[in-house]
Amino acid sequence: MTATDIAIVGVGKIARDQHIPSIAADPGFTLAATVSRSGGVDGTENHETLDALLEARPDIPAVSLCMPPVPRYEAARAAIAAGRHVMLEKPPGATVAEVFALERLAREAGVTLFATWHSRHAAGVAAAKDWLADKNIRRLRVDWKEDVRKWHPGQAWIWEPGGLGVFDPGINALSIVTEIMPVPLHLSAAELSFPENRDTPIAADLTFAGPGDIDATATFDWRQEGGEIWQIEIETDAGTLKLTEGGDRLFIDGAEQEVANAGEYPELYRRFAHLIDTGASDVDPAPLIHVADAFLLGRRIVTAPFHD
Numbered sequence: 001m002t003a004t005d006i007a008i009v010g011v012g013k014i015a016r017d018q019h020i021p022s023i024a025a026d027p028g029f030t031l032a033a034t035v036s037r038s039g040g041v042d043g044t045e046n047h048e049t050l051d052a053l054l055e056a057r058p059d060i061p062a063v064s065l066c067m068p069p070v071p072r073y074e075a076a077r078a079a080i081a082a083g084r085h086v087m088l089e090k091p092p093g094a095t096v097a098e099v100f101a102l103e104r105l106a107r108e109a110g111v112t113l114f115a116t117w118h119s120r121h122a123a124g125v126a127a128a129k130d131w132l133a134d135k136n137i138r139r140l141r142v143d144w145k146e147d148v149r150k151w152h153p154g155q156a157w158i159w160e161p162g163g164l165g166v167f168d169p170g171i172n173a174l175s176i177v178t179e180i181m182p183v184p185l186h187l188s189a190a191e192l193s194f195p196e197n198r199d200t201p202i203a204a205d206l207t208f209a210g211p212g213d214i215d216a217t218a219t220f221d222w223r224q225e226g227g228e229i230w231q232i233e234i235e236t237d238a239g240t241l242k243l244t245e246g247g248d249r250l251f252i253d254g255a256e257q258e259v260a261n262a263g264e265y266p267e268l269y270r271r272f273a274h275l276i277d278t279g280a281s282d283v284d285p286a287p288l289i290h291v292a293d294a295f296l297l298g299r300r301i302v303t304a305p306f307h308d
């Protein structure tokens, strides 16, 4: 198997924690270059702008965009126009329309576009989807609570318009819910708590409607102290399923199930290689649509100022 050269664009927390180690461990890819304003990775060719990389290295067929959502559309558009396969960190865009536009551009250019949802590759998610497939759902309860100071230290962009605030982690829960639920849900109400000095919410309470009288709610909160809670509980007519630790552990009626996979990011790169090989794309905007609906429908509550 020949490895595909790939460039990472935006060398921040997620690039260092996950993308670079996953590419290093994947025989399908070689990290050939980075695009970084702050220097990139020791020993790897770096370009200060994406345009410079695209011009200097026409031989690199794939890029992985690891910057925040707002600058991502312009980078993806340029990479697609230059004929490169593109992998997008989540969320796939700062707006829903951007995502549809990129999907169309990639189709017209004949390149692969992979809008990743890393939490869908948490160890328990596939088994949860299988178990739920033939069940009737009565209740869904999502609790996604973490300490923003611990998980997003110094990240100014999360508080800027387009940075999503607490939906930056919350959309991970929504990516799992939209993957495993056997019936579609749509948002019916939301309350968003904005610190008085910030442009994005620090907490959100969401209510969903679906078939029948399903009772479905989600609570996202960045003011959590102590340990984080990333859990989804689904009550059905044949028992209760619980995913904890961001989807890595699965319980059915309290009994832990054996689940395992290669890990979220190794699985993403494996899938990206497969999509490139088969000339396919994978772009699902469903989690981002719920977030957009929450901003459309949400009652805005002003709360205490937030200081890093």
Ligand code: NAP
Residues within 6 Å of the ligand: 009, 010, 011, 012, 013, 014, 015, 035, 036, 037, 038, 039, 040, 066, 067, 068, 069, 071, 089, 090, 091, 118, 151, 155, 157, 168
């Ligand atoms: P981060 O630590 O702030 O890094 C983002 C990097 O993108 C920056 O270091 C910078 O790298 C580059 N960049 C390019 N344009 C930028 C701009 N206008 N503003 C700020 N940075 C810019 O953020 P991150 O946590 O890695 O998150 C990036 C994306 O990954 C987000 O969409 C996030 O939702 C997603 N994600 C994050 C995590 C996590 O645990 N942090 C987990 C999963 C997914 P250079 O200095 O190299 O140019």
